[in-house]
Amino acid sequence: MKAPGKTAVITDPLENLLGFELRRASVAVMAALSDALEPLGLRPSEASMLMIIGSNPGSTQSDVGRALRVQPANMVPIINRLMLTGSLERIPTEGRSLSLFLTEQGRALFEQVKDIFASHEKRYSRHLSDEARNELVIALRSIFWEACQGRQDNRPA
Amino acid sequence: MKAPGKTAVITDPLENLLGFELRRASVAVMAALSDALEPLGLRPSEASMLMIIGSNPGSTQSDVGRALRVQPANMVPIINRLMLTGSLERIPTEGRSLSLFLTEQGRALFEQVKDIFASHEKRYSRHLSDEARNELVIALRSIFWEACQGRQDNRPA
DNA sequence: TATTGTTATACTCTATAACTATA
DNA sequence: TATAGTTATAGAGTATAACAATA
Numbered sequence: 001m002k003a004p005g006k007t008a009v010i011t012d013p014l015e016n017l018l019g020f021e022l023r024r025a026s027v028a029v030m031a032a033l034s035d036a037l038e039p040l041g042l043r044p045s046e047a048s049m050l051m052i053i054g055s056n057p058g059s060t061q062s063d064v065g066r067a068l069r070v071q072p073a074n075m076v077p078i079i080n081r082l083m084l085t086g087s088l089e090r091i092p093t094e095g096r097s098l099s100l101f102l103t104e105q106g107r108a109l110f111e112q113v114k115d116i117f118a119s120h121e122k123r124y125s126r127h128l129s130d131e132a133r134n135e136l137v138i139a140l141r142s143i144f145w146e147a148c149q150g151r152q153d154n155r156p157a
Numbered sequence: 158m159k160a161p162g163k164t165a166v167i168t169d170p171l172e173n174l175l176g177f178e179l180r181r182a183s184v185a186v187m188a189a190l191s192d193a194l195e196p197l198g199l200r201p202s203e204a205s206m207l208m209i210i211g212s213n214p215g216s217t218q219s220d221v222g223r224a225l226r227v228q229p230a231n232m233v234p235i236i237n238r239l240m241l242t243g244s245l246e247r248i249p250t251e252g253r254s255l256s257l258f259l260t261e262q263g264r265a266l267f268e269q270v271k272d273i274f275a276s277h278e279k280r281y282s283r284h285l286s287d288e289a290r291n292e293l294v295i296a297l298r299s300i301f302w303e304a305c306q307g308r309q310d311n312r313p314a
Numbered sequence: 315t316a317t318t319g320t321t322a323t324a325c326t327c328t329a330t331a332a333c334t335a336t337a
Numbered sequence: 338t339a340t341a342g343t344t345a346t347a348g349a350g351t352a353t354a355a356c357a358a359t360a
Contacts, residue, residue, distance in 0.1 A: 007292075008222075010209065010213040010220055010224055011213050012203060012211045012224050013208065013209070013271075013274075014208055014214075014225070015272065016211070016294060017278055018186075018293065018297075019187070020252055021279065021294050021297040021298060021301070022179065022182055022183045022186055022297060023183045023186070023187060024297075025224065025297045025298075025300045025301040025304065026179045026180045026182075026183035026309075026339095027183075028287060028300075028304035028305050029175075029179055029300060029301075030176070030180060030307075031178060031308065031351090032302070032307075032308060035308065035327090042172060043326070044326090045326080045327075046337080048171060048177075051170050052167065052169065052171070054169075054170075055170045057166050059167050060165070060341080061341075063167050063339060064167075064338080067167055067171075070327090070340070071266065071328075071329070071330090073171065073328095073329080073331095073342090073343075073344080073345090075342085075343095076342075082176075082262060093159050094337080095339095095341060096334090096336050096337090096340075096341040096342055097237065097340085097341060097342085098342075099214065100339080117174065117176075120173055121175060121176070123303060124176065125175065125305055126259045127296075127303070128296060128299070132296060133175070135261065135292065135293075136292075136293065137178050138295050139293050140178040140179060140181075140182045141178060141182075142225065142284045142285070143186060143281045144178070144182040144186075144285070146221070146280060146281055147182065147185035147186045147188070147189040147281070148185050148189075148295060151185075151189060151192065152341080184327090184328085188328090191349095194336070200349075200350095201350095202349080204352075217316080217318080218318080219318060227350090227351090228351075228352070228353090229318070229319060229320080230320075230321080230322090230351095230352080230353080231350075231351065232318085232319085232320095233320060233321080235329070251360075252316095252317060252318060252319095252358085252360050253318040253319055253357050253358055253359050253360085254317085254318060254319085254359090255319075255358090278359085292341090
């Protein structure tokens with residue numbers, strides 16, 4: 001039997017690859033965010049909706065979807081859940097468009113979500129200078145853009 | 158009706174948040190990688206396995222899982238698919254451990270995957286100086302570490 | 315008993331195609 | 338016809354719990 005604790009250390013050709021480090025960090029951050037939102041009964045996607053709608057009352061479902069790059073079909077169950085929990089109301093406007101507004105309960109959640117997002121931001125910026133943080137965001141955007149080139153979907157707005 | 162092309166530009170409180178930019182970049186990069194691997198009939202997770210096993214012939218399934226932070230239960234279908242396509246062989250060693258080796262076909266795939274990974278890396282580094290790229294990797298690791306603090310799973314090795 | 319692998323299952327996010335409703 | 342929204346469905350990744358096999 002292998003000696004306990006003697007787990008083989010193996011060469012990792014992925015370590016140091018931007019794509020891998022990016023994904024690993026992203027998954028960990030989303031998991032942590034998910035934990036933080038759990039007491040509110042919200043998933044990250046729902047919390048993001050609240051952020052957008054709270055900051056842009058009356059925007060339509062498709063506006064919000066575009067902002068978050070969530071496809072129309074995938075907006076439906078997210079919006080539905082926010083409706084069911086009484087955080088959101090939809091008001092038909094022009095065409096088939098639905099304007100979205102937070103209810104009073106939704107606004108209360110929104111305030112809590114804002115705090116959680118802010119504290120997460122602070123947490124991940126902890127080891128970064130303002131300048132480093134800024135460069136990081138710029139680098140992430142350029143990578144996003146680069147990755148979208150030559151693809152149909154997920155294109156920058 | 159809303160004028161065509163006049164999609165509302167809305168305030169995006171998530172823009173500039175590390176977590177959001179991180180996730181957005183990660184999703185786009187994975188989608189692009191997925192496209193690039195499609196001609197080989199591989200998914201990103203399978204390609205990553207090939208990378209690890211190709212670089213570490215004979216490592217066990219749990220070694221590989223640890224390296225990629227893939228849970229044991231989730232290794233099974235990935236390894237199975239690589240076995241079915243004849244890219245991989247498993248040889249029992251000690252205990253229940255299975256040592257993994259690439260077949261000749263697996264090694265051929267491995268070479269192609271290496272090229273694809275390298276060209277992606279090059280692509281995403283295109284707008285970054287060596288120094289900026291280095292700082293980016295360091296920042297991503299520190300974010301990963303930070304996000305893992307206070308969580309049971311996904312912990313750094 | 316500890317480690318390794320397996321099965322089954324569920325949840326989240328993403329994607330597509332086909333449909334309805336409104337102008 | 339173009340836009341907005343919906344339904345249904347599929348796929349990929351991740352997580353857990355419970356189990357079997359080996360030392």
